[in-house]
Amino acid sequence: MATRTPVPTSQNVGESRAHSLWRGLLRWESALVLVLIGVVIFGSSQTPNFLNPTNFFYAGLNMGEIAIMALPLTLIIMTGEMDLSVASMLGLSGALMGELFSNGWPIWLAIAAALVVGALGGALNGVLVARVGLPSIAVTIGTLALFRGIALILLAPRTITGFPASLTTIGVVPIPGTEVAYSAAIFLVMAVITGVILHATPLGRSIFAIGLQPEAAQFAGIRVNRIKFCLYVVSGLVCAFAGILLTLKNASVSYDAGTGLELNVVAIVLFGGVSIFGGRGTIIGVVLSVAIVGALQQALTQMNIQPEVQNIVLGVLLLISVVIPNSGEAIAHIRDRARRRA
């Protein structure tokens, strides 16, 4: 993955030469590895048995759904678009599954229906963004309200419980013989698949190309709109799946499950080094970002530190993650201006 070379465009050829040294030495992913090591050392020094396997299980359990939703979102952001409806889709899928189940549908049929609705919701985003050409931030704020609103209509103030114990066990015990939570294992498998698609297939190269220069990608014969549409469908499907996992994990669902998580998911993707303008980022970075946030949350929780402080830490990390990689360019710009004035 380290061998990927940025697609040169007329604009950034000069820029990339100046920065290649910088980037080679100081890839964001290597910085993330150091941060992860730092967090683990910090956690171990502050709490006894931080590296105990149960901790690993809980970290996986807590991060699972967010991490899973981060994968398709990474691809979408990589194309220069955005999806803020992810957490609402998670809520809608859980609500639909709960509603159908409480009406006597077999659980597997309820799950299948939730997945279908996930794909349809994603297709709605995809049509509006890729076919109609509307700005994705605005569209997905709209579907954020719409999906959550439908979840509210479905469940209203009810909380659905009573899901089969054979399935809700994923929220209580790890995969037998290991200390890996089911959702964490699913995330890792999906991360490998996404990583291969992004970094080793023509589709992945197309996604980078779209993010760097949509018009150039179009002229190079890449079906920009079709790829964007498909990514939104996949995002809807995967978020619906995350909603099913969350519902089973909690063994209950209400309409507001996962409210506000969309910004956490976006924060994790961006902290993983994915550029908000598209065209830059790796799946490894996102996986490291998930691991850091999960480990940090576990450490701070064990130290009995208020969840609010975790917010501050997450915010500061996010800020650092954009300021540091950009500082070289910013300093060059300031110097340039100072020289011009002199």
Next chain:
Amino acid sequence: MSVVTAPAPAPTGRPVSRMESLLRARELGIALVIVIVFGLTTLNNHSFAQVASIQQLLSGAALIALLGVGETLVIVTRNVDLSVGSVVGLSAYIVGDLFKHHQGMPVLLGFVIAIAVGAAIGAINGLVTTVARVPSLVVTLAMLYIVRGVDGVLVNGTTIDPSSIPAAFTAVGYQTLFGIPWLAIIVVVVVAAAGYAMRSFRSSRDLYAIGSNPDAAALAGIPAARRVFTAFLISGALAGLAGALFLALHAQIDVSGGTGYELTVVAAVVVGGVAIFGGSGTVLGAALGALLLNTINQALVASRVSSFWNGAIAGALLLAAIAFDRWLSLRVARSLQSAEGAHRDL
């Protein structure tokens, strides 16, 4: 176009005025929709037109409209401020806490402190965005978490209740002048001032230039960084003011105050016709967008439609507004093209 021998103002003047009239029609359109929603609801439920109901309508929209003014300044420059909800919560709590511990603190000082808190956070947003040259979406998303986290540490699980807030302060939240809620008056004054400035001041017109084409704006000698910084500063200050008004309106504050406002504000601004990628839109439109969203919410309640439908309808409406915007801008583009073509024929 410049080779046309006709007097210079004619080719540029006509299309711009046509576009302006269309944009003005946009605000008129929103106002019309508000009136229609209001009228239909009143036919259904006569109490909707009662004074108390209208007052509630205005007060309810006031905070989002106020935040929408600041958000418009920022979005017009092709940036976004996601930290406003957290700023509302933090400034409201700080002012409430001061009132609790310093009884007899002047009411006006409460407002000043709230605005100062917001302006300080806005300054951080603006500085990081312009000096470090990083995307504002990421910066203000980070600030959303940081400010909410600081708020949580300060609040520490407590709640400031009405007994510790001076009556003169909460009066701003519910009292009226000639039947108009003070909240609405404050917001109308801010909207009018900002609206006038955005039309008439050169520095405010710069914001539109920066948003339409950042490179061209820089080449034209516009101090883009300074202007963007100012936009964030004002957005923060208005969010601080909104925090004080939040406290006055609800007379209590805990850690959750203002949570999730950021996306509601962006939604109202977009419904109000402000382009999410900058360069166009008005403060009045944003305020009307906030009023429209709130009118629809209240209308659903008054029509005894289950309030469970609010969210879904608001979402569908937002999508419709964005799609309508697209259609309108395509029409404007086409009319500009045909106007240009007509000139060539001449």
